[in-house]
Amino acid sequence: MQRSELHRRDCLKSMSGAITAALTAQYAASLPAAEPVPSASADCLVLLWMAGGMAHTETFDPKHYEPFTPGIESRRVLSTFPAIHTAADPIKFTQGLEEMASVMDEGALIRTFTCPVTDSITHAKHQYHWHTGYLPPLSVVAPHLGSVIARTLGPNNPDVPSFVDINEPMAEASREAAGIRSFLTAGFLGVEYGPFMVPHPANAAKQLQSAIGSHRTEKRMQGYRDLVRAGQRLEQTSGYQQESMIRSMEQAYRLMNSPAAKSFDLSTEPQEVYDRYNTGPFGLGCLLARRLVERGARFIEVHVPYKPFGYWDTHEDGHSAVVKLKQMIDRPIAQLIRDLRDRNLLSRTLIVLASEFSRDVLIQGKVGKAVTAGRAAIAPTMPTVQHYGMHGHFADAGSILLWGGGIKKGFAYGETADEHPCKSVKNPVEIEDVHATIYRAMGISPRQAYEVERRPFYVTRDGVGKPILDLFG
């Protein structure tokens, strides 16, 4: 009793600061976390997002390799790539990931990411779930992981937006795309914490240089300031709304002209380095991420974009598709790790690679047609090479890689079965625990909450997330 009284008084004491913070917050009030949070082991998070569903047995969790022969029995095919050694024995990857394998001594692997919803697995739902920790639809608009981090920690460097999102198309070309990307929002936290979208990393610099040229923008800005000043004699021009609009405009202009803006300009990178990253927009996205980390970014997400039946959404001819995908990601990601290590930035930067779910050999769906669980079936054999690969949505296991930011090196967590469909068998990990792990590295409690509609919204689902302590060094 005495002990708990003491404890309570400490809690109440530590609360007053939090109350002040909550009351002065412009947006949803922050509610204090109950337990003391261990100090952060990372200042910055880079999320490498493999949208579409990356098969674990084709990438970071090799199983029995079965080369293709026409008419091969489907259930025998667990991996379509042979296993390779990594720098962290006995962890193995699959062929085509040699560069990433060579830096695995710097990172850790979670083999058993699982989702409780395994019977109706859709990209919209599971991408939303992965990024917010909550299953849609919700009665409030949940914030993206990056928005939570931006809101809770603020920017590392005020000139770099706290949440930068790279290589995902910006305009919502269709209603379907709008739904798929609905996780890319700060939700009730407010647009201030939303993503700064860089849809084309090669042209990132252009986004901060105005389309009308810097000289004309400067002229416009000068004219704007003069006109605001000229109108200030008028009534109704001194309220907080006007002031915050004027302030925001100055902030945006400062961002466009700050030294940080130069970090968005990949053309200043030595050609040799540029080429090493340049496997296409994703690779250049990794280069941009590195430059922004150097400049003091807080949260960056680099996407392999979601495209129905494209990229990682391999519904047919999975093997050939994954060969190409590996060529796209292997070199730039490994280079990102090495560059950050060589600049002594890896120790304070957490890099996470993940996907909304995995795949297995199910034959499922047709191009242009929605996939429904009912249509899933395993064809008994693979008559042609188009059938060779992992094609069905699968959520009973999936790989997540982590590097830096205080994460144990050369370590693997969880085990998956060696038999089809290679489910998680030991230490399954759900999204709230992944988030709790990330938040712990960033110094945020899994029970950190924000108030919305008079209720607390926890940053991990209902505040139940538990960090995977084994992953910390």
Added chain:
Amino acid sequence: MAFTWNFRSIPGSSQHFGFLKFHLASPLWSDRPLFAFLQWVILVTSGLSWGGADLAFGNDGASGKLTPHPVGQAIDRDAPGKYGLALQPVELPPGDSHPIDRLLARYYESHDINPPHVTADEQFARRVTLDLIGLPPTKAQLNEFLRDDSRDKRAKYIERLLADAESYTAHWITFWSDHFRIGSEVNAGAFDNDNTKAPQEWLLSMLRQSVPYDELARELIAGEIYDKYALCVAPTEDIISPVERAEMQIATTISQVFLGIQLKCAACHDSFIDRWTMQDAWGLAVALGGQELEVHRCQTATGQMALPQFPLASLGDIDPQLEIGPKRQRVAELMTCRANGLFARTIVNRLWARLIGRGLIEPLDEMMEHTPWNAELLDWLAAEFVRQGYDVKKLLLLITTSEAYQMQPVVRDKPLRTDEDYLFRGPELRSLTAEQVIDTIAVLGQMATPDANAVSTQTRAWQRTRTDLMTVLGRPTRDVVVSTRVQEASALMALEMLNGQELNGLVQKAATVQAAKAVDAPAFGEHICMMLLSRRPTENERIVLEQIGGKNFSDEVAADMIWTVAMLPEFLLLP
């Protein structure tokens, strides 16, 4: 339904925030809710018990605030709101002035307030035109209004605006879509089943024909559109939780929109923050859906079957034996019956808030939990709305013709909080919506002398899928009811305005069209001020605009001038 809750009995891990499942083990709400809330979070999360007396909390009928009560003194879930469901008769003070102003005169006197003057004609015209048809006045509209020297010129002008059914519809579709979640974007893709656009078409026809509000409600609840509407607010497959069912989605949506009450919490458990119980939520859902429903508490079946019931149960029962059609009609009847004053009060409060910037009751979706700052005004307006046949346009006319609406706005040095003591001293400054900003500039690029009727046939922003510019200007995804758009100025918004392609394209197009007839930069500057701000530039502004214009007037210079004026807070706000 009795409700007791012991603080110690709530395990720390029981809070949910999933879909319609706010498992909030309730805080000890006090007059300082946040403070109590923080204490609660700390206590629950640290597994400590409250050091003082066992407390539950209930609804304090007198103050309208949720306050702690000793255990046993539970929430009175049958309390009749702050002042009963029926509209209270209000005696209008005698006089010649507008009835709203007559009611407010007493208020000003008792609160020792000097009401501000009404706005000048130009400012009034801009405000009311944007409010009623979503665009600023055209030069022709403005000139006609300014030239009119009759005493009732403002009322006549308002009537002309409201008579323009197409422009009115093109503006108000946004307000109603935000509320009914029609044109939902998050439900697109995996959840979107509304390929027919039928609910949107239905809403447009309701607005075009100015269908009475009670009739609109009855159609939505019990009319043909119900099934199509269900497709637009709820998934038809992949239903994980029973509360995702269409009837529960519609139950929580319509009770929020029509009655200003929140059944979202109660869909999963008796609410911890207000009076609503699972019985209320499931009762309404089963009355709408027609299928038998087993009540699920936090996704766990309770073994109890839901019985049809209207959340305001005192208004009448719903016979469980009825077929689905008559059952929905019964819900519609209870919703719109004269005894249900909350139905009228809620929409009156919403439209007052839309036009004045702050509701008579705040928050707008907690109508039963708070007292209005002027109960007489609210109930008089609601009764008048009913008397005029639930005619929304007549209500808009009534409010906009009052001095209360036409006054100078209040200038504040910090945002108003919803829980703050509020005194009415005039309308608040409001931000233009994304649709208003984009449409206003787009109109300039469509024709040299835009006229409101012609414009409405062009593509307006509401018809387009949400863009980045719309997002930063506050257009929401409609996966939840949006009663009040949040629009904070942010650096992200400013960046989009500074160099975003969409705005730049709009401005460029406007410049090309508008500059074609301009003589020189000063004349063009004056023209743009008239088009965007509905006033001539001041002498100082004229000098600045001339400087921007420079010596060689061109489309480029014209674009710079349009951009500069459009970035002014005076343009983006609604003074």
